[in-house]
Amino acid sequence: MAEVKLTNVNKVYSNGAHAVRGVNMEIADGEFIVFVGPSGCGKSTLLRMVAGLETVTEGDLFIDENRINDVSPAERNVAMVFQNYALYPHMTVRGNMSYGLKNRGDSKEEIEQKVIAAAKTLHIEDFLDRQPNQLSGGQRQRVAMGRAIVRNPKVFLFDEPLSNLDAKLRVQMRIEIKKLQRKMGVTSIYVTHDQTEAMTLADRLAVINNGQIEQMGKPIELYKDPKTLFVASFIGSPQVNLLLVQYDGKFLKSGSLEIGGFEGLPIAEELVLGLRPEHLRIDDQGKLTMKIDLVEQHGADNLIYGSLEGAKNEDGDDLELCLRLNQDQEPSIGDTIKLSYDHSNALVFNKETGNRLI
Amino acid sequence: MLKLSWHAISGHLILILGAIFMTAPVWVAFMSSTHSAETLFREGLQAWPGGHFFENYNEVLFVEGGVMKRVTASMMLWNSLLLGIGFAIGKVVISTLAAYAIVYFRFRLATPLFWIIFMTLLLPLEVRIIPSYEVVAGMGLLDTHTGLILPLIASATGTFYFRQFYKSVPEELLEAARLDGANAWQFFIDILIPISKTMIAAILIIMFVVGWNQYLWPLIMTTNEDNYTLVIGIKQIYQVLSEGGELPQFQKAYALTILATLPPVIVVLVFQSWFVKGLVESEK
Ligand SMILES: Nc1ncnc2c1ncn2[C@@H]1O[C@H](COP(=O)(O)OP(=O)(O)OP(=O)(O)O)[C@@H](O)[C@H]1O
Numbered sequence: 001m002a003e004v005k006l007t008n009v010n011k012v013y014s015n016g017a018h019a020v021r022g023v024n025m026e027i028a029d030g031e032f033i034v035f036v037g038p039s040g041c042g043k044s045t046l047l048r049m050v051a052g053l054e055t056v057t058e059g060d061l062f063i064d065e066n067r068i069n070d071v072s073p074a075e076r077n078v079a080m081v082f083q084n085y086a087l088y089p090h091m092t093v094r095g096n097m098s099y100g101l102k103n104r105g106d107s108k109e110e111i112e113q114k115v116i117a118a119a120k121t122l123h124i125e126d127f128l129d130r131q132p133n134q135l136s137g138g139q140r141q142r143v144a145m146g147r148a149i150v151r152n153p154k155v156f157l158f159d160e161p162l163s164n165l166d167a168k169l170r171v172q173m174r175i176e177i178k179k180l181q182r183k184m185g186v187t188s189i190y191v192t193h194d195q196t197e198a199m200t201l202a203d204r205l206a207v208i209n210n211g212q213i214e215q216m217g218k219p220i221e222l223y224k225d226p227k228t229l230f231v232a233s234f235i236g237s238p239q240v241n242l243l244l245v246q247y248d249g250k251f252l253k254s255g256s257l258e259i260g261g262f263e264g265l266p267i268a269e270e271l272v273l274g275l276r277p278e279h280l281r282i283d284d285q286g287k288l289t290m291k292i293d294l295v296e297q298h299g300a301d302n303l304i305y306g307s308l309e310g311a312k313n314e315d316g317d318d319l320e321l322c323l324r325l326n327q328d329q330e331p332s333i334g335d336t337i338k339l340s341y342d343h344s345n346a347l348v349f350n351k352e353t354g355n356r357l358i
Numbered sequence: 359m360l361k362l363s364w365h366a367i368s369g370h371l372i373l374i375l376g377a378i379f380m381t382a383p384v385w386v387a388f389m390s391s392t393h394s395a396e397t398l399f400r401e402g403l404q405a406w407p408g409g410h411f412f413e414n415y416n417e418v419l420f421v422e423g424g425v426m427k428r429v430t431a432s433m434m435l436w437n438s439l440l441l442g443i444g445f446a447i448g449k450v451v452i453s454t455l456a457a458y459a460i461v462y463f464r465f466r467l468a469t470p471l472f473w474i475i476f477m478t479l480l481l482p483l484e485v486r487i488i489p490s491y492e493v494v495a496g497m498g499l500l501d502t503h504t505g506l507i508l509p510l511i512a513s514a515t516g517t518f519y520f521r522q523f524y525k526s527v528p529e530e531l532l533e534a535a536r537l538d539g540a541n542a543w544q545f546f547i548d549i550l551i552p553i554s555k556t557m558i559a560a561i562l563i564i565m566f567v568v569g570w571n572q573y574l575w576p577l578i579m580t581t582n583e584d585n586y587t588l589v590i591g592i593k594q595i596y597q598v599l600s601e602g603g604e605l606p607q608f609q610k611a612y613a614l615t616i617l618a619t620l621p622p623v624i625v626v627l628v629f630q631s632w633f634v635k636g637l638v639e640s641e642k
């Protein structure tokens with residue numbers, strides 16, 4: 001049980017890479033925080049600083065009001081689950097789980113009891129005497145989790161723990177992790193670049209870009225109300241459709257396409273209009289005309305891809321548009337359809353700064 | 359079909375010839391060591407067993423004055439074992455520690471130091487034998503087991519192998535251990551050593567054989583017969599033989615030679631499977 005606080009945290013690696021830039025964050029007791037962002041944005045670095053595996057170049061880290069910048073990883077009482085599990089290959093599952101407790105000086109009986117309890121929670125009690133190379137990927141993952149929970153740490157840290165599992169197992173473990181975290185109420189930070197994991201696990205989500213937090217909030221807030229173009233394009237799957245437009249006081253213009261209904265936007269500046277695939281709908285009165293060139297059936301819904309008539313992308317080609325429809329609506333390839341959208345859901349950004357205007 | 363079997367036959371023929379070529383001298387030495395001095399002197403080397411096996415080996419192993427003036431072969435065997443084992447263990451201890459320092463403690467001189475160590479691979483012991491002798495003599499360690507073993511245990515080869523191995527160990531293992539509260543020493547003992555145990559076994563075996571076969575250094579180092587190793591003993595006995603006077607004791611020389619080859623052979627045979635595993639398997 002712990003609160004975690006980061007104030008103006010910076011990380012500059014010895015090779016000069018400025019991986020984390022002035023991050024401020026307050027994590028409440030028991031909260032599940034997820035870091036998402038593109039590869040190399042500094043998610044792992046930030047997590048590893050909390051773990052104590054990287055030094056903090058500037059700024060302060062606190063767990064429960066205690067500044068922990070200079071506290072050793074073990075004394076921070078945090079546990080980490082690694083992407084490759086990092087189990088000790090020569091130790092049994094029991095050995096792996098008890099190693100930390102042994103180093104901490106717990107008594108034999110105490111260790112055995114804690115290991116059994118943790119193993120039960122994770123359904124690995126049958127494997128306690130096996131070595132990691134005698135376990136499947138999923139079982140190893142559980143052991144890695146077991147090694148984390150057995151110490152009853154103040155904070156759980158996860159660095160892409162599920163990315164080595166197959167899709168089905170990933171979903172299953174995701175749900176288990178969430179339940180486990182709920183049950184234990186341990187403050188957790190979870191790094192992933194998987195959208196769905198991020199959206200489903202997080203109490204609050206931090207979108208990180210280039211070492212900075214672009215936006216932090218509840219997953220649904222970030223989806224509905226992204227503050228920047230980056231966040232809008234990062235959250236949501238399939239990705240939001242982006243149209244390069246200019247405002248002439250009345251219409252948003254892209255090529256020969258004119259879209260009305262917007263007010264108060266800066267004139268003659270490069271803007272970006274974002275329309276989410278799920279907010280577009282077929283409507284014979286619609287202003288947008290799309291020529292379908294691909295239909296993907298996902299079961300519950302269909303994703304329709306095509307080119308938007310008149311609109312150009314940055315390369316001057318017809319703009320590719322994606323549209324999500326119910327499974328009962330299935331237009332054919334080659335059809336031309338009219339689309340409309342809800343104005344309240346449209347997002348407009350300044351292209352230069354990436355800031356949201358509407 | 360015909361061609362295939364012809365291949366097999368010629369292949370086997372070559373192998374059999376090679377095997378005979380390799381083992382025949384050992385066989386002849388062994389057989390000759392079971393004959394009396396007279397037989398050998400009169401009839402030359404023997405290809406078949408004679409009747410003096412127990413007599414010869416007993417004299418060589420246990421009778422003072424049987425081989426040298428005072429020391430017995432069992433004493434020399436013991437010295438050789440000490441040298442072989444001390445050499446092997448010393449090398450493994452030093453090189454695991456050195457490699458650990460180079461790989462895990464990123465002090466500024468780690469890379470240049472490693473390359474210096476690596477370059478000494480190119481320099482055989484013989485190059486530094488005079489200064490080494492000076493140092494050992496200065497420390498008053500001449501004619502001691504310590505003096506015999508200590509200057510030999512620094513191992514560039516071992517350090518190099520362990521460095522390569524440690525570099526292949528995933529970094530997360532160290533990080534997991536740190537989070538588990540292990541200090542540098544515990545990580546080394548609890549994690550790194552156990553996961554490199556097949557490698558350690560392989561290096562122990564190789565180094566035992568190398569240590570056992572050390573010649574020049576023990577020759578220079580030891581003046582007292584009590585500290586002779588088997589290899590030195592063999593050299594001495596042949597020297598005595600060629601100086602002559604009495605009836606040459608060739609059977610003893612051969613017995614000594616056979617005794618000298620036995621321990622390395624046994625070690626390699628017994629630990630063969632480990633040895634191969636250590637060289638082939640990259641356990642992580
Ligand atoms: N040990 C290091 N030394 C120097 N630079 C590093 C080191 N580790 C990471 N970096 C740099 O810091 C930046 C952030 O790296 P980090 O590993 O935190 O990214 P990430 O967000 O976790 O990416 P991914 O999703 O690919 O894991 C990258 O530009 C990377 O090149």
Ligand SMILES: [Mg+2]
Nearest residue numbers: 043044045159
């Ligand atoms: Mg990472």
